[in-house]
Amino acid sequence: MPLLFRKADLEGYVLIDHRDSPGFSCDIVADAGRSQLAPYVGAGKKFEGATLYCNHCERIVIKNPDRTRHRASCPKCDHFICDWCAGEYHRTLQCVPFKKVIEDFLTAAARGVANEAPKSLIA
Amino acid sequence: MARRILSCTTITPTATSDTANLVDVTYPFILQGGSSTQQIKIHEVSISGQAASSSSPTFMLLSRDSTVGVTVTDGTGVMDTYMDPATAALTAAPVQGNTTTTKPQRSSTLHLLNCSLNAFGGVYFWRANKWDECPTILGNTASNGEVSLSAFTGGTPGAIGAHIIYEPL
Numbered sequence: 001m002p003l004l005f006r007k008a009d010l011e012g013y014v015l016i017d018h019r020d021s022p023g024f025s026c027d028i029v030a031d032a033g034r035s036q037l038a039p040y041v042g043a044g045k046k047f048e049g050a051t052l053y054c055n056h057c058e059r060i061v062i063k064n065p066d067r068t069r070h071r072a073s074c075p076k077c078d079h080f081i082c083d084w085c086a087g088e089y090h091r092t093l094q095c096v097p098f099k100k101v102i103e104d105f106l107t108a109a110a111r112g113v114a115n116e117a118p119k120s121l122i123a
Numbered sequence: 124m125a126r127r128i129l130s131c132t133t134i135t136p137t138a139t140s141d142t143a144n145l146v147d148v149t150y151p152f153i154l155q156g157g158s159s160t161q162q163i164k165i166h167e168v169s170i171s172g173q174a175a176s177s178s179s180p181t182f183m184l185l186s187r188d189s190t191v192g193v194t195v196t197d198g199t200g201v202m203d204t205y206m207d208p209a210t211a212a213l214t215a216a217p218v219q220g221n222t223t224t225t226k227p228q229r230s231s232t233l234h235l236l237n238c239s240l241n242a243f244g245g246v247y248f249w250r251a252n253k254w255d256e257c258p259t260i261l262g263n264t265a266s267n268g269e270v271s272l273s274a275f276t277g278g279t280p281g282a283i284g285a286h287i288i289y290e291p292l
Contacts, residue, residue: 009252010252010253010256011252012249012250012251012252012256013248013249013250013252014247014248014249015246015247015248015249016240016245016246016247017245017246017247017248018240018241018244018245019244020244021172021178021240021241021243021244021245022178022241022243022244023241023245024180024239024241025178028180028277028278031180031182031277031278032180032182032237032239032277032278033182033237033239034237034239051249051251053251053252053256053257053258057233058235058258058259059234059235059236060235060236060249060251060258062237098259099255101261101267102162102259102261105160105261105262105267106160109159109160109262
């Protein structure tokens with residue numbers, strides 16, 4: 001039986017447990033950055049879900065279970081990228097995985113220019 | 124290398140905007156590389172609300188810092204320990220704590236993880252799936268060399284306890 005690679009196998013796990021808590025009320029949920037999860041983070045609610053790791057900027061994004069819009073992935077590194085990096089990718093068509101930033105940084109260090117600031121991907 | 128746990132027993136964080144000084148003992152902790160080329164992987168973040176009596180929306184952020192702390196020491200309740208007693212001491216141990224001389228500042232563009240919760244009874248927990256799905260601290264200079272767990276502006280921050288599991292490479 002061949003092993004199948006599924007991108008879902010890369011997902012992380014998040015728990016936001018407000019079962020014994022007032023949670024986030026309607027007036028505060030947007031301030032908390034949880035507006036997409038509003039039905040799941042109110043009083044008495046518990047949210048368990050998947051998280052996605054952006055291969056370009058390393059942001060961890062909670063996977064909104066109600067999202068129907070396409071989720072971006074980079075065709076070059078074949079990995080999930082967040083909406084911000086997707087916009088940047090479509091603007092520049094450049095794939096710069098964070099692992100490449102690390103590699104460049106360490107290479108520079110080995111050449112004796114360790115203080116060279118690493119390229120920031122989303123600054 | 125081996126995984127370690129950085130924890131803060133209890134703290135009531137102060138809401139602080141991006142690129143403002145994180146004042147001593149008003150945030151759980153920062154974690155900084157132990158050398159100019161060290162890599163640290165963050166595997167897990169856990170925050171448990173400890174507020175005693177009223178709703179306390181607390182907008183915690185795990186974020187890279189645009190200014191790194193200098194002379195970092197642990198405040199009360201902050202501790203760092205190995206997960207496995209057989210762990211060998213590191214040549215360049217990562218730097219952690221919540222008391223500094225030069226104050227760290229959270230980057231306005233490099234937030235990594237929104238850890239908001241209601242500290243009155245709420246729990247937030249995140250764990251990466253595998254090693255290469257973890258955010259990386261790289262070196263010990265801004266902006267990739269330090270990560271902080273701190274409260275963003277808004278809400279009414281309440282007491283929390285927190286830990287992260289990380290792995291220096």
